[in-house]
Amino acid sequence: MCNVMTWLGFGSHIRKARRDAYMENDRLLNARYPGGFKIITTGSKAEGLTSFYESDTDNMFVNGDVMCLGDGLPGDMLPRQTTLFTLNTGSCYHGHCRLLLKLRGTAFCHNLRDALYDDETGRSFLISDLYIYVLNSATLGPGEVRHSRAGPSLPSSDGAYRLDRVPSFVCDCPSILQRWAERRRNWPPPDIVQKVVSLRAFVTPVGHKGSEFKYVEWRICFNTGENELVSSLNNTQVYIYVILKMVVKDILKPIKKEITSYTVKNLVFWLAENNHQECFTEKNLFNWLCEGLRKLRTALSTTNLSYYMIPERNLMDSCGMNEKQQRTWVETISDMINEGPKLLLRLPKIRQAIVSHPVPLFWYCNRRLEIELLVLKCINRREQCLVVDGVVNESDSMQNSILIRIVQIVSEVSRKMIGEGSCVNYLNEIFERMLM
Numbered sequence: 001m002c003n004v005m006t007w008l009g010f011g012s013h014i015r016k017a018r019r020d021a022y023m024e025n026d027r028l029l030n031a032r033y034p035g036g037f038k039i040i041t042t043g044s045k046a047e048g049l050t051s052f053y054e055s056d057t058d059n060m061f062v063n064g065d066v067m068c069l070g071d072g073l074p075g076d077m078l079p080r081q082t083t084l085f086t087l088n089t090g091s092c093y094h095g096h097c098r099l100l101l102k103l104r105g106t107a108f109c110h111n112l113r114d115a116l117y118d119d120e121t122g123r124s125f126l127i128s129d130l131y132i133y134v135l136n137s138a139t140l141g142p143g144e145v146r147h148s149r150a151g152p153s154l155p156s157s158d159g160a161y162r163l164d165r166v167p168s169f170v171c172d173c174p175s176i177l178q179r180w181a182e183r184r185r186n187w188p189p190p191d192i193v194q195k196v197v198s199l200r201a202f203v204t205p206v207g208h209k210g211s212e213f214k215y216v217e218w219r220i221c222f223n224t225g226e227n228e229l230v231s232s233l234n235n236t237q238v239y240i241y242v243i244l245k246m247v248v249k250d251i252l253k254p255i256k257k258e259i260t261s262y263t264v265k266n267l268v269f270w271l272a273e274n275n276h277q278e279c280f281t282e283k284n285l286f287n288w289l290c291e292g293l294r295k296l297r298t299a300l301s302t303t304n305l306s307y308y309m310i311p312e313r314n315l316m317d318s319c320g321m322n323e324k325q326q327r328t329w330v331e332t333i334s335d336m337i338n339e340g341p342k343l344l345l346r347l348p349k350i351r352q353a354i355v356s357h358p359v360p361l362f363w364y365c366n367r368r369l370e371i372e373l374l375v376l377k378c379i380n381r382r383e384q385c386l387v388v389d390g391v392v393n394e395s396d397s398m399q400n401s402i403l404i405r406i407v408q409i410v411s412e413v414s415r416k417m418i419g420e421g422s423c424v425n426y427l428n429e430i431f432e433r434m435l436m
Contacts, residue, residue, distance in 0.1 A: 001124075001239075001285055001286065001344070002184065002235065002239065002282045002285065002357070003284075004350060004353045005239050005242065006316075007160075007353060007361060007362065007365040008123045008349055008350070008353055008365070009051060009365070009368070009369055009372075010049065010239065010242050011235075013236055014048070014369055014372075014373075015047070015048030015049065015238070016047075017048070017049060017373055017376075018045070018048035018372075019046065019047070019048040019231065019378065020417050021373070021374075021377065021380060022041040022045050022382050023046075024045075025041070025376075025379060025380050025383065026039055026040060026041050028126050028266060028380060028383040028384065029295070029383065030139065032383070032386065035391065036064045036107060037061050037062065037063055037064065037067040038061075038064055039060070039061060039062075040059070040060040040062060040224060041057065041058065041059055041060075042058045042059070042060055042166075042223040042224070042226075043055075043056070043057075043164075043223075044058075044261070045057050045058065045059075046227045046338070047166065047227060047230045047231070047244060048231075049238075049241075050111075050307075051368075051372050051435050051436065052161075052372055052375055052376070052434055052435040053160045053161065053435040053436045054434055054435070054436050056155065056162040056164045057161070057162065057163050057164065058153070058166065059163060059165055059166065060167075060204075061165055061166065061167050061168065062167055062169065062170060062202065062224060062342060063167070063168070063285070063418075064167040064170070065082055065083060065105060065107035065108075065109075066082065066083050066085065066105075066112070066170070067082050067083070067084055067085070067169070067170055067172070067355065067404045067412065068084075068085045068086070068087055068099060068169050068171040068172070068203050069084065069085075069086055069087065069169065069171075069172050070086070070087050070090075070171075070172060070173040070174065070175060070176075071086060071087065071089075071268050072247045073086075073172055075103065075172075075181055075331050076087070078103075078105075079105070079106045079405055080105060080106050081106045081107035082103075082105040082196065083101070083104055083105040083108050083112060084101075084102045084105070085099040085101055085102060085106070085126060085169070085432065086100045086101040086173050087097075087099070087100075087101045087171070087173060087220075088193050088424060089309055091213065092206035092208070092211065092213060092217055093207075093211050093313070093317075093346050094263065094307075094310055094312035094313040095208075095215075095219060095220050095307060095309075095310040095313035096207060096208050096211065096217045096218065096220065096313075097109065097203065097217065097218055097221055097313070098125050098201065098213065098216050098217060099125060099126040099169075099218055100123055100124070100125055101116065101123075101125070101126065103125040104265050110134075111134050111135060112131075113126050114130065114134045115130035115131035115133075115134055117130070117216075117284070120332050124326070127216050128152075128205035128206060128207060128215065128217060128218050129205070129215040130217075131167070132149060132152070132154065132167065132205045135154060135167055135293065136149065136154055137143060139172060139379030140156055140225055141158070143145070143158045143159070144156050144157070144158045145157050150164065151206045152166050152167070152204035152205050152206035152219065153165060153166045154166075154167070159274060159432075160432045160435075160436070164250045166204055166239055167204070168202040168203060168204045168205075168221075169202065169203050170201075170202060171200065171201040171203045171220060172200055172201070173200075173201050173220060174197075175307075176201070176220070176309070176310060177197045177200075177222075178197070178221075179195070180196075180197075180309055180310075181193050181194075181196075181197050182365070185273045185274075186272070186273060186274065186275055186276050186277060187232075187272040187273050187275075187277055188229060188233070188272075188273075188306070190427065192228060192229070192232045194230065195225075195228055195298065196222070196225035196228055197225075199224045199225045200219075200309075201220055201222050201225075202216040202222070202223060202224075203219065203220055203221070204216055204218065204219050204221055205219075206218070206219050207219070208317075208318065208388060209318035209319075209320070210317060210318035211316075220310070222309045224384075225309070225324070226265070226308075229308075230265070233268070233272060233276065233355065234280055235282060236280040236281060236282055236284075236288060237268060237271070237280050237287050237288075239271050239285055239289075240268055240271070240285070240292050241264060241265060241268045241348070243289055243292075243344075243350070243397065244264045244267070244268070244289075244292050244293070245261045245264050246262065246347045246349065246350070247296070247333075247336070247347070248263075248264060248348055249261075250346070250348055250349075251336070251347070252329050252332065255318075256320050257320075258319045258321040258325060259300070259316075259319065259321070259329075260321050263299070263305060263315055263316070264296070264317070266275075266305060266306075266307060266308045266315060267292065267296060267305060268292065269301065269308040270308060271292060271295060272305070273308075286341055290337055292417060293333050293336060293337050295332060297325060297333040297334065297337075299316060299331070300316075300321070300326055300330050300378045300412035301326070301330050301387060302316075303316040303321065303326070303436075304316055305315075305354070309338050310329075310368075324360055337432075355365070364413070367409050367413055367434070368410065370409060371406055371409045371410070371431075371434055372434075373433060373436070374402050374405055374406050374409075375406065375435065376400060377402055378402045378403065378406070379401045381398055381402065382398065382399060385399060406431070407427075408431050410427050410434070411427065412429045413430055413434065414427055417430070
């Protein structure tokens with residue numbers, strides 16, 4: 001089973017290569033645009049768990065000229081250009097807050113000004129819905145299509161490429177991180193705990209669904225810290241995470257994000273923290289998968305799963321799941337557990353890998369992984385070859401060598417498909433499907 005997961009692109013070497021490529025891309029973009037905003041890739045791309053076109057690319061756009069501080073923290077040492085908000089958590093659901101304006105910095109922009117609201121006492125709050133509405137009117141790039149808002153993100157697409165932009169601010173809330181760090185645990189190790197604490201937090205413009213202040217509230221999150229946590233999972237734990245995500249996507253098939261991959265990630269974090277790490281071996285992967293399914297079933301039946309960083313926040317609260325869905329999903333997971341190892345055949349990707357002949361499967365998987373790494377390398381090389389006004393130096397020998405190899409691989413796959421009687425239309429279509 002572990003070999004199958006490696007062939008499908010979830011082995012440790014490809015995960016690391018993806019993570020490194022996206023981190024380098026963030027570095028290059030932030031060096032080219034050294035202004036007030038910083039781009040941070042998060043989600044499955046930063047975790048190294050999805051191919052280039054396989055899912056959305058989640059990018060946080062962090063306004064570096066804004067700082068949000070917990071109650072009682074001093075803000076007198078901030079640069080003059082920094083606008084300061086304090087976290088007002090009164091009457092907000094756990095893990096959420098309202099942003100109270102304390103100080104306008106010299107870089108105070110119209111996006112902030114247009115999203116402020118003064119209450120009856122004269123206090124100015126930054127309204128999350130207004131802020132994201134203002135940002136959603138920004139001009140997109142050529143060929144880019146805007147989509148409906150999804151939570152705190154502003155989704156868009158350009159062909160097969162899908163991007164979720166999440167506006168955010170840096171947030172200092174040491175008390176939350178300290179409570180998390182002081183928990184008794186089997187995982188993560190102390191060095192990772194300290195690194196997560198050092199990475200601080202962010203606030204994003206979305207309120208709790210069940211709150212009367214949801215249009216005003218902001219969510220406190222720890223995206224960069226969670227990237228580190230996923231990176232510190234061992235192979236078995238990562239495979240549990242990936243397979244449970246497949247269960248949600250391909251078997252449960254939620255329509256309105258009643259349960260998400262983020263729910264699964266938190267479930268795996270708790271599983272890792274509460275059990276000895278030496279127990280998570282590749283030999284007993286299936287046993288731990290069943291334990292993960294049982295935890296998922298419990299979360300669905302009780303509509304309760306604590307957020308790993310702030311346990312008081314219930315990720316299943318106001319998730320929108322109705323009783324019929326709940327019964328169906330609980331029964332489905334029970335059936336899967338009772339099926340034993342055969343449950344894996346329910347998952348299309350794994351089933352296809354298991355029933356395929358190993359030689360052509362291995363051949364194709366190698367080409368697929370090679371072309372993905374070449375694409376990531378090409379994107380970063382193009383960024384390095386930019387000259388003036390976004391124009392790329394097309395004579396760069398390294399970039400051209402990468403492009404030639406990509407064409408060779410796609411042509412090779414095309415010839416093999418034709419030889420096996422497949423209907424092949426366009427090389428570009430093959431290229432895109434190899435990256436999905």
